[in-house]
Structures are given as C-alpha cells and as structure tokens.
Amino acid sequence: MTQVKTRILLDPEETPKHFINIVPYLRRKLDPPLNPLTDEPMPPEALEAIFARECVKQEASTEKRIRIPEEVREGLMHFSRPTPLQRAIRLEKYLKTPARIYFKREDVSPTGSHKLNTALTQAYYAQQQGVERLATETGAGQWGSAVALSCSYLGLEAMVYMVRISYDQKKYRGALMRSYGGEVVPSPSTRTEFGRKILTENPDHPGTLGIAISEALEDTMKSDRTKYTLGSVLNHVLLHQTVIGQETIEQLNMVEETPDEVIGCVGGGSNFAGLSYPMLASDDFTNTKFIAAEPSACPTLTEGRYCYDFGDTAGMTPKLKMYSLGASFTPPKIHAGGLRYHGVAPTISMLYEDKKIEAKAYGQIDVLNAGITFAKTEGIIPAPESAHAIKTAIDSALDAKENGREKVIVFGLSGHGHFDMLAYEALMQGELENT
C-alpha cells in the first residue's frame, strides 16, 4: 500500500518569525479611515485612544514584513503553532474526485479557532505599554475566548461583550471564557449607556456584533487602564493572521504541491486573509484562484456596496472604505455567528474590487450539510463558519470530477464546531431554512 502523506507537520521552531503585510503589495493605495464626525481623513495617532500604540503603527504600515516579538512567537508555539496542514483523503474518496484537497487546521488552537494569533499579539502590545485591561466584543465566541486566554497568559483583565443571542445559545462559550478568567456579559448590556439605551427601547434585543462593538468602545473610552481589541477587519488584525499562510506555503512545498484554488470563509476577513495574503504577496501563486466563501444570509462581498461605512452600529468607529451591507444591517440569525457582520476588511474589499479574489455565497443548510460530510469522513466537526469553505471546496472537487481533471484545493479550517453543535442538531432535526 502506498502511503500518502496526509498530515504535514512543521516543528514548533518553524513558526514564522515575521508577519507579511499585504498593503505594499496592493495595486493601489488604500483609502484612509475617515473621522466619523467630520468625514475628514484620520491620522493614525487618533486611534491610539482606543488601540495599543504598536497596533496603530502597524495599521498604517507599508513595510513588507514586520518582526513577530519573541514573546509572542513563544506564546504562539505554546498554543500549538505551527498547525498541521492535512490532506482530506477520506473526503476525496467519498467524493470520488481526482482533486487533492488540503486543509489548514486552525481548529487545533486551544481556543478552537485562528483568533488566538492576533489576540495574543494585540494583548502583548497593550501589555508592553502598561495597559491592564482589554475590552472587546464577540459574536460566536471564538474571538472572546481567544482574548480571554491571551489576557490570562499575559496577566491582563479581559472584558467581553457577547452578542446576546450567541450568549444564550452558546452557554459553553461563556463558560470557557470565564474558565480563562475573563468577564463576559450579554450585549446589549446595562454596562454602557449605548447598551442601556437599546435595552430601554427593546429589553429583548438579540444583539448584533455592531452593537457589541459600540459597547466595548464606550467601555474603553471611559477607562484609562483599558484598550480595545478587535478580532477582524483592520489591517493589523489581518496582518497577525499571516502566520497561517506562511506555514501553509512551507507545508505545500514539503509535498510539492501548488494550489489551483485557495478557499477561506469570510466574515470580517481575518481567516481568509491569514491564509491567502502570504500567497497573494508572492510571485509563486499567480495561477492560483482565491475564493472567499460567505453566507447568503450576509452576502457582504457578493451583494454589498464598495463604499465608506462605519464598523459599528452606533457610528463610533472611523469610517472605512469597504464592501458593506450597511452599518444598520441586522443579518438573520444564522448559526455561523462569526460571519454575521455587515462589512469586510478594506484590504479584502480592494482585492475583490480589483478582481484578484473571487467570492461565493451559500445557504446554511448546504453549508452545514457539507460540515456533516466533513465530520463523517475526516472526523472533525467544523465550525459553521469554516463549513462555508468546506462547501466551496466540495463543490469545486465535484466540478473537477465532472471535468475529469486533477486539481489542488486548499481551504482554511478556521475552527472546530464543538461549541456549535446546536447548529448541527437543528440541521438534523430539520429546523433550519437554507438562508
């Protein structure tokens, strides 16, 4: 029996030493963030009231590579970097496809997703400048878990505003964050003026990511020992995720493969960017297609507009030039909570506008069924977010079968679904609509 190499591992010491910055590789200059009150371009320093100084610096950086601090790199290694690249050999057999399918396993992070890469980095920069507490929001809970663990690792306090519907549905996520020592409240909460205002109007408001961001920002601005930390969208956040793609390139080299397609799910875009940016910044992948997979219930790229918009609901964030469904858009309550966001990262938006990347949208029944197929063949129950990438990969592999041609597909398994079993249960009970 010929042994196919199905799990491609790197040594902890091979964890990347730099982040790869996509900005200098873009065809055009990024449009600057605008002051939400005046619509004037904002100097980066204005963001220092909210974010750690080093993050603000990175937000505007045009350096191609930025060194990862040794303490951060050690933390990434401690928490399972580099992650495996794995060949989905059983999925291939099940689909009877000539395509070779690889997936990058961010699910092995102790918090269950790729989010720790930037949470740890941001927390480190904040700690270095004397910050004692981080405030943030979370939807599905992957980001909040990563922030809570990062704070515990570095001796900071963590304050997490969790979208109420997720807080109620995913009690285990809240418990995980609390286990790490984080404080978690459902948003809208009574902790902030904005939260109280919304609760007065509607005591049963299910919350949105936009509202939770507004709450975390208000919390930050009221406390001088607190900084805010964001899990997606901004340049520096996506930057920190590029360890994913750098490792993937190394691992593909080890099995001498060049991908025809690289697929990632897209909410704010951090997972997709983490996987694809190091390849988009390289000359070795000019024949590779990059595909962003999003929910048809929140079709930011496929149906949104490329325009300046707020990142939150209250209009407290700078305006960003991005694909958006509008800052007041409330997506249906689909189970991929991490993709229920009205906007998408400015860098991804520009790459999409310039046709360097493509996008596809899928209904949640199709997506979760793909997740079940993946669980049955590869054993891993994927996060509903990640299942969008799996659906795209499966469709592509079936297409390869139909056309009888080989193809190399790489997708990002951004996280596991252990805290999302409610979604799969609802699917199996026939309770979902394919929105």
Next chain:
Amino acid sequence: MTQVKTRILLDPEETPKHFINIVPYLRRKLDPPLNPLTDEPMPPEALEAIFARECVKQEASTEKRIRIPEEVREGLMHFSRPTPLQRAIRLEKYLKTPARIYFKREDVSPTGSHKLNTALTQAYYAQQQGVERLATETGAGQWGSAVALSCSYLGLEAMVYMVRISYDQKKYRGALMRSYGGEVVPSPSTRTEFGRKILTENPDHPGTLGIAISEALEDTMKSDRTKYTLGSVLNHVLLHQTVIGQETIEQLNMVEETPDEVIGCVGGGSNFAGLSYPMLASDDFTNTKFIAAEPSACPTLTEGRYCYDFGDTAGMTPKLKMYSLGASFTPPKIHAGGLRYHGVAPTISMLYEDKKIEAKAYGQIDVLNAGITFAKTEGIIPAPESAHAIKTAIDSALDAKENGREKVIVFGLSGHGHFDMLAYEALMQGELENT
C-alpha cells in the same frame, strides 16, 4: 532566551506498529472470567456471541506484542496519531515548582479523547468478520463518539445507549454522535426489555453505565448482524490503548527524561493502562511511581473490594475478578461521567493488589479547580476525568516545591472538556459539592 522544548512531536509514520500486552508481564496468572449463571470459568469462545472474534482471542492472549493491522494504523494516523507530548511550562511557572510536568495529549483526537484508539480497532475486527452494526453504551459520551466515528470510517452502523443523565446534560455529545451518523438513545430506553422494565418501575430513572451496558448487550444478542463493543475494563480494550504509552516513551527519550511519576485518571482504566502499561512492561521504569487518580465519589480502588463481580447491572456479563464497589452501586451524579463505574479492569486491579501501582481519590471541586488552573496556564480546558490526573500532578509538583527537589511528572490528558463546560460553569457558580 533559552528555548525549552515544550511540544514533542513524532512523525505520523512513527505511530506504533504493535500493541503491548501487559498480561505476560504480570506476576501472577489472571483469574478467569466466570459464567454469570454457573460461576464456572468461561472458555474465551463463549464470548464470541458478543464480541468480535479477534477481540476474544486477544482477551486471552499471552503474547507480549500484537501487530496492529495496517488499516487500523492508517486510521489512527488519519485521526491524529501520534499525539503530542507537551511540557506544562506555564503551569510549572504558575506553581513555582522545580518539577518538570509533561502531559500526553489524547485531547487532539477528533472525538476529543483517547477512546478512538480501541473503537477503531474493535470496529475493524468486527467489520473483517462481516459484522454490519455495533452496539454499545456510553456515559460521558467520549466512548460513544469514538464508536460512531469508527463505524462511519468503516461503513458500519452504530447504536449507542447513552446514560440518560448524560444524554440530557450533554446534548452536544448526542449531536456529535449523530453528526457521525450514529444512532443515540437515552438509557434506560424502550428499545430493550431490560430498559422497559426499569422505566416501568421508575420512568425518571437517570440511568447508570451498568444499565446501559445491559441494554447494549441485550440489543447485540437479539441481532445476528450486530456485535457489542466495550470502551474499557477488558484486556483487549486496554491493549489497544498501549499506543499512548509507547509514543510517550519515544517522546520522553527525545528530551532525555525518565519520569519519577506517571499519573492517569481511572474509571474502567483504559486511559491509565494505555499510558502506563508499556512502561510497566519495560525494565527502564523500575524507579517510576504509577498513580491512578479516581473520584472520591466513586473510589473503586481506594475503597472497593478485590473480588469477583459483574460488569453490568443486570448480571448479564461474565464475572470478573476486580476491585469493585458492587455491581448495583449507583455513584453520585458527579461531572466526571467517564469515571462513574463500579469496577476497574482486572489487570489494573491485580497490579494495585500487588502494589505495583498506587491510587488517590479526590473530590470534584478540587479536581475541577485543578482543571481551571490548567486552562488558565496551558489554555486547554480538560475533561473532568482528565482533571483528576491534573489535580494529582499539581499536588505532586507542590510537594516537590516544598521539598525543594526536582522531579519529572508525566500525566495523561485523556480528553478535552469542550462538551463538559456545564461542569465548570456549575463550579464557578458555586453549585457543586466536593464529593
């Protein structure tokens, strides 16, 4: 900064090629199983009505090494073997201990525990003899998940009787098993005569592992296309787990460490045996202490009797010579469901009786607090079962600190606690008793 090697990885190709059989290494001959009706010694063949033929053969084997079928080995590799051995460097720092603490990560299995090692092996042997369906029971759900995935992998049907209290508390576990294509019912169920009898007497019966075993056995005996599969206690089950200890020995060699203490949690004993038996079968570990950690709510080794007893509640299984609290013992509803079993493996019982291994018992508040400490330092939320081993390791590390001496501690992280967050939530809400 000196880099300490904190994650010790083996290549997939280094997955063990043999199981290590402890039986020929025991000082005395094992007492034979007795026929439950006649109390006469049972010939192994009598078990073939229930178990796969090869499992029955292995149950009575005195070979020192048994070859792992290549298809099984490939499956083990596909599902993440070899698993990492990791140094708990952050836990050490937090405890300020001179001890070096290593843990073997069975939590990286896609079903979240060590159980897949034997589930896959048993399912393979059953499939090889033409069996189409496996029936089993599960307590906490780790075993049922492993059986469901193994059946999916090999094209068999899976039928899981899940202890009702766990079924109700751990809805996500049921959903996971169903995602893998398994059928899951709460036990006592209406599927079997024994289940119906119990439900007639008490419609709200919370179930026990003993009852669920009786149901799965009755199911098996009524169907000629079905075999039964057990997740612990028996020789062949423990045998299949010895891949864990063999890898651990290799990994300890890589960092040139010899453990002073090897610690595992014990319910039926499969995780403890998997880690320790390859060392107990070797001459290189004569100065190593082996410690079994159990719940004080179900103190089988520390307070049980060494005698012949049934494995189930209905008295359908052969009687085994083992430490037992009595087949009718109903343990309190602690959260470490996998350790709520009245008996312990005959081989472990004999080793304990012969003082080759030690045992310690802990209350669940102390155990879960140790789990939280581990989550905060190492990032991984452990299964409540595994937290027993962590509690033992922490106590030992603190002892080393008090005595100011170095020490090498290795413990088995038998699984993660993603499906057990209710336990930690109850702990943090102050709802638990330290039983």
